[in-house]
Amino acid sequence: MGTLVHDNVQRYYGSLVHVDRKTSAASVQSSRSIPPSAFNALQQIHPHVCKRYTGCGLVVPEKLQGCKILDLGSGSGRDCYILSKLVGRTGHVIGVDMTPELILASRKYIRYHQEKFGYEKPNTIFVQGYMERLDEIGIKKESLDILVSNCALCLCPDKRAVLKEAFRVLKDGGEFYLSDIYSSVAVPETLRHDAVLWGEGMSGALYWRDLISLVKEVGFSTPYLVTANRIVVHNSELQRKANGISYVSATYRLFKLPSNRIRRSAVVVYKGTVPDHPDHLNFDALHSFETDVEVTVDAEMASVLRSCRFSNDFSIQDTDTPVPRQHCTSHCHLNPFLLADRFLKKDVPKTCEERRPLNSII
Ligand SMILES: C[S@@+](CC[C@H](N)C(=O)[O-])C[C@H]1O[C@@H](n2cnc3c(N)ncnc32)[C@H](O)[C@@H]1O
Structure with missing residues (x-):
């Protein structure tokens, strides 16, 4: 089912031993x-695997022991091997x-x-296939506990197809x-016809508000925003082409x-029982559950x-x-640009108004 976009992306990521990224996406600090x-x-993780890492976040949620996980757009496999150890x-x-x-x-x-990792047999496999067509590679419906994906959805021409497949197999x-x-x-x-802009994820990046509507349309919960970082475009030609559009790498968690x-x-009261998180569980940027402390949560979080x-x-x-309202109705608590700037301790507006692009950051 490969399209021209798929072919270009394959060439972009397949040809180089070490992909020369033109933005800070793969080096953002969480x-x-x-x-x-x-x-x-x-x-x-083997250094050769890490060297070819081209993701833009850390896709390692909590409490993975025994889970069956699928990584969409696994690249050199760095995240799969981290998860292999943790499951x-x-x-x-x-x-x-x-x-x-x-x-x-x-x-x-x-x-x-x-x-x-001291396993008698491997617990990890890599399968060639399209994220849009997991049925073609035999991934059964409702067969997985967790899906992760690190900087791959932005490269797919049909995001809805990917999200629908994700929903089906979870x-x-x-x-x-x-x-x-x-x-x-x-x-x-x-901007969608420029192979380099597409390869860098800049042409295919979703407008963050569109992610929210798309995932809800497909059937997922409202996305929970975990973390976000501004992306710096080093390459002046790409900066010029982007013409003032800002980019951010962000991690959301969605539930079926x-x-x-x-x-x-x-x-709800968190019992302090999730491994690595005895004192509190930072579920997302808005919800941190302290151990043994009562919190009233809305119907969806419940x-x-x-x-x-x-x-x-x-x-x-x-x-x-x-439930006391913790956020405004127009989803500004899910705006990754506001969160990224809050992490940078910038003067973040209290409203949902978008910030103007910063000088050297797009
Ligand atoms: C930016 S790289 C990230 C790779 C990996 N997740 C990492 O963190 O290193 C994106 C990967 O997604 C793969 N990819 C892009 N579109 C895809 C699609 N439609 N189906 C399957 N893989 C895809 C590419 O081949 C590439 O390996």
């Missing part, structure tokens, strides 16, 4: 601290990528990591943990909620906590108490 287990896993010998990781060179490159290190209560590049406005059609869910708010893999880590009591 504003969220890396949990010790993820940090230790990262230290054990343990009873878990399973599948990396899907359309670029044959990267599938071959990632497969070369399966044995290395299996031995490094189990109820499953999570899609998604790091990607987003734009400050919808990218004009005229059961259709028969209870739609009531709840008083459904997420009741149905996802954290359900046993919370005590959850339905309530009719109205």
Whole structure:
């Protein structure tokens, strides 16, 4: 099903041993601290795998032991191998990528990591295929606990198809943990035909508000914004072409909620039982659950906590108490540009108004 866009992207990522990125996307520092287990896993990844990393975030959610995870656009496999360590010998990781060179490159290190992690047999496979057509590579509906994707959705011409497939293959209560590049406005059609701009994720980046409507249309929960960083475009030619559009790398978590869910708010108490997070669980930029502290959450968050893999880590009591509003209705709490600037301790406007592009940052 490859289109011209797919062919260009394959050439862009397949031909070079070390992709020369023209933006800061692959080198952004996470504003969220890396949990010790993820940090230790990262230290054990083969340097050749890390060298070809071209993601724009850290797609390592909490509590992965025993999970079955699919990485969409797995590239050289860095994130798959981190996850391979964290899911343990009873878990399973599948990396899907359309670029044959990267599938071959990632497969070369399966044995290395299996031995490094002390597993009797590998728990990771890499499959060549399209994120839009997971059925073609035999990924069954409702077969996965978690999906991750690191800087690949922005390269896909048909985002809706990818998100629909993601929704299909996730189990109820499953999570899609998604790091990607987003734009400050919808990218004009005229920029879509430039192979380098597309390869850098700048032409295909979703306007962040469009992500919210698209994922909800497909059936996911409202996305929860975890972290965000401004992207700097080093290349002056690309800067010129982008013509004032700003970019950010951001991580959102989306959940597939059961259709028969209870739609009531709840008083929840985090038990401190998620590994690496004894004192609090930073669920997203808005919700940090302190251990043993009661919090009233809205109906959607209550459904997420009741149905996802954290359900046993919370005590959850339905309530009719109205939830104090923590955010405005026009989704400014989900605006990754505002969050990125807050992390930079900039003077962030209190309203949803978009910031003007900063001088050297687009
Ligand atoms: C920017 S790279 C990121 C790779 C990897 N996630 C990482 O963090 O290093 C994007 C990857 O997505 C893959 N990709 C892009 N579009 C795809 C599609 N439609 N189906 C499958 N893979 C795709 C590319 O081949 C490339 O390896």
